[in-house]
Amino acid sequence: MGMAESIRYFRFQSLYTPAGWRTPAYVGVDATGIIRYLDSRIPDGVALEPVAGFALPGFINGHSHAFQYAMAGRAEQHPTGIRDDFWTWREAMYQCAHSLDPDQLQVIATLLYIEMLRQGYTHVAEFHYLHHDKNGQPYSQLAEMGGRLAAAAQAAGIRLTLIPVFYQQANFGVPLHDRQRRFFSANTSDYLKLLDASREAIQRFPGTRLGASVHSLRAVSGEAVLEAIRATPYELPFHLHVAEQVKEVEDCVAHYARRPLQWLLHHNVLNERFFLVHGTHLDDAEITQLPGTGATVVVCPSTEGNLGDGFFRMAEYVSKCGRWCIGTDSHVGLSPLEELRMIDYRQRLLLRLRNPLGAHPAKELVEASVCHGLRSVGRSPSFLQPGDPLDAVVYAAADPLLEASDDAARLATLVYTHSSPPIGTLVAGQWQVHAGHHRLLPAARAAFTEVVRAIFSSH
Ligand SMILES: [Zn+2]
Structure with a gap:
């Protein structure tokens, strides 16, 4: 009971696993970001976070x-x-x-x-x-x-x-x-x-x-x-x-x-x-x-x-x-x-x-x-399966070529045609990038510009 309550659920339009695309994909992660549920069937009676995109392993x-x-x-x-x-x-x-x-x-x-x-x-x-x-x-x-x-x-x-x-x-x-x-x-x-x-x-x-x-x-x-x-x-x-x-x-x-x-x-x-x-x-x-x-x-x-x-x-x-x-x-x-x-x-x-x-x-x-x-990086070579952390990158489902693709064509469509940045990146089930935005980006950019100007003006 306590276990079930601590799981957060996402619904991805599709998720790439070692067995191929799972469409749609319901993914439940525990408090540490480990995948505990992964299925195309909707889990009973839980709140879901919908993700309008196609996810690859990070x-x-x-x-x-x-x-x-x-x-x-x-x-x-x-x-x-x-x-x-x-x-x-x-x-x-x-x-x-x-x-x-x-x-x-x-x-x-x-x-x-x-x-x-x-x-x-x-x-x-x-x-x-x-x-x-x-x-x-x-x-x-x-x-x-x-x-x-x-x-x-x-x-x-x-x-x-x-x-x-x-x-x-x-x-x-x-x-x-x-x-x-x-x-x-x-x-x-x-x-x-x-x-x-x-x-x-x-x-x-x-x-x-x-x-x-x-x-x-x-x-x-x-x-x-x-x-x-x-x-x-x-x-x-x-x-x-x-x-x-x-x-x-x-x-x-x-x-x-x-x-x-x-x-x-x-x-x-x-x-x-x-x-x-x-x-x-x-x-x-x-x-x-x-x-x-x-x-x-x-x-x-x-x-x-x-x-x-x-x-x-x-x-x-x-x-x-x-x-x-x-x-x-x-x-x-x-x-x-x-x-x-x-x-x-x-x-x-x-x-x-x-x-x-x-x-x-x-x-x-x-x-x-x-x-x-x-x-x-010293980790075991397993991705997007139960027991793995939910580390994933999500590409917009609204992209026309991706939207028109099916499970057979989607991976190649992404690899060979996609040039827009992803809409989101999850690390251990947490959005580090969401809607293309990272919370520290404006401050980090300003600091970076200042440092680069300083080091190259001193050359
Ligand atoms: Zn090198």
Whole structure:
């Protein structure tokens, strides 16, 4: 009796579950936001909140550098006659990284996380390496900056997995450059202190999770990479950048006589715990072996496009049942539907085919990105079933193409044609975005604009 009274019910026009669309969908959630009732039949004698929309599982953002949002769109004037590539962009990014104090980082992250919610992301993995103060000195609270990210996420209402990053050197065998002083951990034991401090810092923010990471094989010595993998608890998802740039692959070969992924395969460390960000440049042997390890590739289509990284071999990878999810990385794009579309269209254009991702690409795109995204943030890969939290994004039923679609066509209609922002986003059964509105948006925008003006006028 008490149980029944504490359940809140929604009626969605339709809800996407692992078994397909449920139309209509009556969903009951308990006080903690867990789904306790899910059926097309109306429950007896209860109050219902009608939702005039089609709901997908909340999207998972598997790779974010929050501070880079401040410079999104600001690195697009390319000097004539000079090659502008990832490495020149990185210099601009370092400048941005060096300008920020903890308050400013929190302001940037708060708006970013609100905007992610407004686009339908409900959980973000923050790949965080901006650890120390502007002089490279540790803050008195070692995880000060990570704590600010957790505070921003809590204020915005998005779930966060904080992934403190181990960053030790400038390149393979090259000592840290002064521009990287805010990122530095001297060795694995320093990194583990940072990880512990981060665990402590997020205690104040219930529900925040922790991950582990080395930045990349270029930024941490091989010995320390293996130590960090062994020394961090297995249940923490382990993230690292891999093979984003051709130069990085070449430098790795010069140093280890192995490509980055080859090096990881050779040391036999990869398993389901691993999240390889980008994985852009894989050779035939790597793309063949990777799926069997259980590791997941985190593709970041809009950032990879913006930085001119190259093409991840998604069609081949998917045909071998490789695991993948998405991230917005530098945040030039924040729409998950756009990221998914870009993944498929890159392959269609390259291969001059309409079905590079198989018979049901929309299903592959949504389900793989959500399920493996959930794993990337340390959660089990289950969505919108009884026992799961009600984390969902809702698209307006009044959209003409959606309204005209049926259960068979609706998912592809959303993925391939929909460009309006969602009307609502639910996290643990609570509206964080409702009627397109987030309660903190006006204040967060004003604060963000002020911070961005301040940091770029001081350059
Ligand atoms: Zn990254």
